[in-house]
Amino acid sequence: MARSAHARLAVLAALIPFALLAWRFDFLCDDAYISFRYSRHLALGEGLRFNLGADPPVEGYSNFLWVVYLALFERLGWDVTLWSRLSSVACGALLVAWVTRSAARRLELGPGRAAACGLFVGTLPPVALWATGGLATMPMALATFGFWERLLGERDRPRGWQAGLFALAACLVRADGAVWVGLVGAGAALVWLADARPAALRNALAKGAVVCAAGVAAHVAWRLWTYGDYLPNTARLKAGFSPERVQRGLDYVAAFALTMPSLAVAALAGLTRRARAERAAWLPALVVALGTPAYAVWVGGDFMPMGRFLFPAVPFVVLLFAGALSAAGPRGAAGLTLACVGLSVLAALDLGPLPASVRSRFHFRADRKVWESEVEMWSGMKERAERWALQGRALAHCTSEGESMIFGALGALGYYSGLKAYDTYGLVTPSVVERGKAIPDSSPGHDMRVAPSFFFPQRPTYLGSILTRTGAPLDEGLAERWDDHPYSEMVTVERHPLGVEEGFPEGIELRLLRMHRWE
Numbered sequence: 001m002a003r004s005a006h007a008r009l010a011v012l013a014a015l016i017p018f019a020l021l022a023w024r025f026d027f028l029c030d031d032a033y034i035s036f037r038y039s040r041h042l043a044l045g046e047g048l049r050f051n052l053g054a055d056p057p058v059e060g061y062s063n064f065l066w067v068v069y070l071a072l073f074e075r076l077g078w079d080v081t082l083w084s085r086l087s088s089v090a091c092g093a094l095l096v097a098w099v100t101r102s103a104a105r106r107l108e109l110g111p112g113r114a115a116a117c118g119l120f121v122g123t124l125p126p127v128a129l130w131a132t133g134g135l136a137t138m139p140m141a142l143a144t145f146g147f148w149e150r151l152l153g154e155r156d157r158p159r160g161w162q163a164g165l166f167a168l169a170a171c172l173v174r175a176d177g178a179v180w181v182g183l184v185g186a187g188a189a190l191v192w193l194a195d196a197r198p199a200a201l202r203n204a205l206a207k208g209a210v211v212c213a214a215g216v217a218a219h220v221a222w223r224l225w226t227y228g229d230y231l232p233n234t235a236r237l238k239a240g241f242s243p244e245r246v247q248r249g250l251d252y253v254a255a256f257a258l259t260m261p262s263l264a265v266a267a268l269a270g271l272t273r274r275a276r277a278e279r280a281a282w283l284p285a286l287v288v289a290l291g292t293p294a295y296a297v298w299v300g301g302d303f304m305p306m307g308r309f310l311f312p313a314v315p316f317v318v319l320l321f322a323g324a325l326s327a328a329g330p331r332g333a334a335g336l337t338l339a340c341v342g343l344s345v346l347a348a349l350d351l352g353p354l355p356a357s358v359r360s361r362f363h364f365r366a367d368r369k370v371w372e373s374e375v376e377m378w379s380g381m382k383e384r385a386e387r388w389a390l391q392g393r394a395l396a397h398c399t400s401e402g403e404s405m406i407f408g409a410l411g412a413l414g415y416y417s418g419l420k421a422y423d424t425y426g427l428v429t430p431s432v433v434e435r436g437k438a439i440p441d442s443s444p445g446h447d448m449r450v451a452p453s454f455f456f457p458q459r460p461t462y463l464g465s466i467l468t469r470t471g472a473p474l475d476e477g478l479a480e481r482w483d484d485h486p487y488s489e490m491v492t493v494e495r496h497p498l499g500v501e502e503g504f505p506e507g508i509e510l511r512l513l514r515m516h517r518w519e
Helices: 004-023 032-043 065-075 080-106 111-122 125-129 137-154 160-171 179-194 198-225 233-238 243-259 260-270 277-297 311-327 330-348 356-362 374-398 411-415 430-433 450-460
Strands: 404-407 421-422 462-469 491-498 508-516
Touching: 004 080, 004 111, 004 125, 032 065, 032 080, 032 374, 032 404, 032 411, 065 080, 065 125, 065 411, 080 137, 080 277, 080 311, 080 430, 111 198, 111 311, 111 330, 125 198, 137 198, 137 277, 137 311, 160 179, 160 330, 179 198, 179 277, 179 356, 198 243, 233 430, 243 260, 243 277, 243 374, 260 311, 260 330, 277 311, 311 330, 330 421, 330 450, 374 411, 374 462, 374 491, 374 508, 404 450, 411 462, 430 450
Parallel strands: 404 421, 404 462
Antiparallel strands: 462 508, 491 508
């Protein structure tokens, strides 16, 4: 009874700061709109495809289960931009509560230490930031932790079938979820070996493997039948090895560690000899904590803020933190909590904790000439997505059904406009993967790109669009003078004033770059 009360106290200590920080970091990522467009087409009965028409469908998403889930809201006519965030927040709150409760109970923390563990979880900026965004990051982390909890969360009571369902959910909600399922499974196998091979855990591992493997096999078969490939196009686009990519991945991991040193402190404290009493917690956590950065290095990192490719390891670092609290004396536990929570709060406030001059040495977003902190990157992503959403609605207002456009930023522009998209980054255009070239000094996830002229044989209607203030010079919004633009002789600039009565802010216009000649 006392253990349950302690766990409830810990959950309360976690959820209050989590809710405040999730509200602080609430945003919608432009990439989420790519999934939204697939969901909308599925809800309309067109299947999981980005472009409608005679072209073969392309798997330009990496979050199958999330896309299918969001199609329910599209089918009901509900605002998917709102419900995707609410769903992600709900997953975040459940993850925070579940991790905190499991850590407090599994490590048998007293009331003060249980509350300290909850406070540590609730103040972690990556947890709060990825509680929204519209992506499948939080649902996948929740499913991955559920896999561990069903296997090892209670002594002598592994639940193999349930663990397998959570593992399958992690694999289907994001394509790379299989990486963390494999890491947790490897950690559980080490626990089995270290505990003299208990039959119950062996049987649970076997059951979980059967459920997960059967589900993944069925999904791969469906993918082959639907798209003609056993991998998503996104994996084809971003896969590949090079020394430059590995170096960028190393910088990505280092930048995250310097931004969030509280996680490094917690992990190291949880791996001290006295803190390793509970093998079911620290062994899988160690495997995940080592395997996650190795994976991030291999793929070359990710351009999004607060370590999205490192985030699934955060719940397991919490287990290490709880182990350190359990092993420490009163002063040691208080000092560790103060240090970790304080470092997290500083990171959330963008006040370091390390100076920008140190963090900027690991500038992994090479296409951005000016270094940005992770909070500044989040703010910029939020602002750009909002601007592109407005521009996408303007495109829908000023273009006609059946027209096409060459896109760089594909998300909100593609979702709201409904135009057929030619994607210079290749997410929904496989020919870019086949014939495109890797770009040096690119941002993670944007290594491959083609020039707009790559699509001229398809005769797109528009080269692009510009949202600007009414009556602004023709060059506004461009990187160069219009007369020097490489395609200026092939384009007619159409100006479309947008009125307040049409739902747009006052004083803006959309400029459509209509193609009139192809070379």
